[in-house]
Amino acid sequence: MSAYGCYVKFTTKPGQRDTFVTYLLNAASAMEKVPGCQLYIVNTSPTEPECVWVTEVWNSQEEHDASLTIEGAQETIQLAIPLLAGAPEKIDIQPVGGKGLIQA
Amino acid sequence: MSAYGCYVKFTTKPGQRDTFVTYLLNAASAMEKVPGCQLYIVNTSPTEPECVWVTEVWNSQEEHDASLTIEGAQETIQLAIPLLAGAPEKIDIQPVGGKGLIQA
Numbered sequence: 001m002s003a004y005g006c007y008v009k010f011t012t013k014p015g016q017r018d019t020f021v022t023y024l025l026n027a028a029s030a031m032e033k034v035p036g037c038q039l040y041i042v043n044t045s046p047t048e049p050e051c052v053w054v055t056e057v058w059n060s061q062e063e064h065d066a067s068l069t070i071e072g073a074q075e076t077i078q079l080a081i082p083l084l085a086g087a088p089e090k091i092d093i094q095p096v097g098g099k100g101l102i103q104a
Numbered sequence: 105m106s107a108y109g110c111y112v113k114f115t116t117k118p119g120q121r122d123t124f125v126t127y128l129l130n131a132a133s134a135m136e137k138v139p140g141c142q143l144y145i146v147n148t149s150p151t152e153p154e155c156v157w158v159t160e161v162w163n164s165q166e167e168h169d170a171s172l173t174i175e176g177a178q179e180t181i182q183l184a185i186p187l188l189a190g191a192p193e194k195i196d197i198q199p200v201g202g203k204g205l206i207q208a
Contacts, residue, residue, distance in 0.1 A: 005145075005147055005159070007111055007157075007159075007195075021200055024202070025200070025201050025202060028201065028202035028203050029203075031202075031203045032203055037203060038203075038204060039143075039202075039203060039204035040202050040203040040204065041109075041161070041199055041201075041202040041203070041204055041205045042199075042200045042201055042202045043109055043197035043198055043199050043200060044197070044198045044200055045196070045197060045198065046196050046197075046198055047196065053111075053195070053197045054202075055109070055111075055159060055161075055197075055204075057145070057159075057204070091111075091157070092149070092150050092151065093147035093148070093149060093150075093157050093159075094147055094148045094149065094150055095145055095146075095147050096125055096129070096146045096147060096148055097129050097132065097145075097146055098128070098129060098132035098135075098143075098144045098145040098146045098158075099132050099133075099135045099136055099141060099142075099143060099144040099145070100142060100143035100144065100145055100159075100161070100204070101145045
């Protein structure tokens with residue numbers, strides 16, 4: 001089973017970034033109870049005021065995909081989507097090693 | 105002091121990715137002894153065979169910048185640069201919170 005990661009870029013409608021960040025931080029706290037999730041870090045951008053990046057690392061892609069069905073996930077997604085100016089952009093990555101990666 | 109993060113994309117010359125990954129994993133192990141470094145994860149790409157992404161999170165940008173002067177860092181950089189096809193691309197991010205982020 002190889003680790004799965006992604007960087008997801010969200011662009012919100014003007015003035016909606018902070019509310020969107022709050023929703024993602026709620027999602028992140030839900031991940032605390034999800035063993036397959038190693039990282040779910042919410043970030044803003046120093047150069048793009050409406051941009052939010054999420055850094056994710058999972059023990060496997062299967063566990064990432066399953067997380068979209070856990071309790072509360074769909075509700076959070078439904079709340080958050082109207083705040084977006086467009087579709088998220090995702091960069092898929094394959095974590096190999098380094099500081100902070102737990103070799104599952 | 106606010107956390108600092110970045111995603112750095114390296115593109116190697118054909119056939120040099122794995123050697124480059126080895127150099128970055130050596131750099132990552134050096135970060136184990138650097139308290140200000142929370143994350144230094146080396147990743148490959150499922151879609152770009154010559155691409156290497158590094159996920160970094162630091163307690164501050166100052167500590168990130170200082171890391172470029174620690175023992176062995178410059179030697180690793182000098183070994184690695186010739187393997188690159190071009191300059192790295194860096195996406196600066198500001199970690200806000202979430203699973204895996206240590207609030208310094």
